[in-house]
Amino acid sequence: xxxxxxxxxxxxxxxxxxxxxxxxxxxxxxxxxxxxxxxxxxxxxxxxxxxxxxxxxxxxxxxxxxxxxxxxxxxxxxxxxxxxxxxxxxxxxxxxxxxxxxxxxxxxxxxxxxxxxxxxxxxxxxxxxxxxxxxxxxxxxxxxxxxxxxxxxxxxxxxxxxxxxxxxxxxxxxxxxxxxxxxxxxxx
Numbered sequence: 189x190x191x192x193x194x195x196x197x198x199x200x201x202x203x204x205x206x207x208x209x210x211x212x213x214x215x216x217x218x219x220x221x222x223x224x225x226x227x228x229x230x231x232x233x234x235x236x237x238x239x240x241x242x243x244x245x246x247x248x249x250x251x252x253x254x255x256x257x258x259x260x261x262x263x264x265x266x267x268x269x270x271x272x273x274x275x276x277x278x279x280x281x282x283x284x285x286x287x288x289x290x291x292x293x294x295x296x297x298x299x300x301x302x303x304x305x306x307x308x309x310x311x312x313x314x315x316x317x318x319x320x321x322x323x324x325x326x327x328x329x330x331x332x333x334x335x336x337x338x339x340x341x342x343x344x345x346x347x348x349x350x351x352x353x354x355x356x357x358x359x360x361x362x363x364x365x366x367x368x369x370x371x372x373x374x375x376x
Contacts, residue, residue: 189270189273189274189277192266192269192270192273193270195266196263196266196267196270199259199262199263199266200263202259203256203259203260203263206255206256206259207256210254210255210256
């Protein structure tokens with residue numbers, strides 16, 4: 189924008205100078221400087237003769253736009269570019285503000301989501317530790333029950349394995365007690 193503003197000032201200055209020379213009635217600025225007049229007089233002193241196919245040489249009048257009109261058009265183009273740049277800048281600023289607002293909202297949502305996830309992770313880790321302790325105590329209980337079952341099984345196996353021998357021994361004891369009772373009662 190600074191370059192366009194500088195170009196506009198330069199074009200207006202050039203237009204004013206040229207207007208003083210070509211159209212002194214329409215010029216904004218004051219009288220031309222002595223150097224300008226001398227330069228103009230030197231350039232106008234000896235015009236070249238025109239080619240034979242052209243008409244007689246005539247000086248351009250103030251009605252034709254010429255260079256001054258071209259400079260006016262260029263100044264209008266620079267003004268259009270400046271206006272367009274300002275509009276684009278305003279639109280870009282609005283888009284930037286919208287982007288910043290959206291980004292701030294997303295950051296808030298992300299930080300809240302991160303907090304929720306960290307809380308959930310902490311809860312899950314606590315639950316995992318509690319379950320690990322429960323698993324350890326449960327394993328001890330399982331081992332204790334397994335030892336009790338093994339002991340009972342060994343006892344039962346011993347009883348089953350020795351049942352017949354014990355049965356015969358008891359039957360022998362019962363017979364011996366009956367015989368002893370009979371002996372005490374007077375039998376032979």
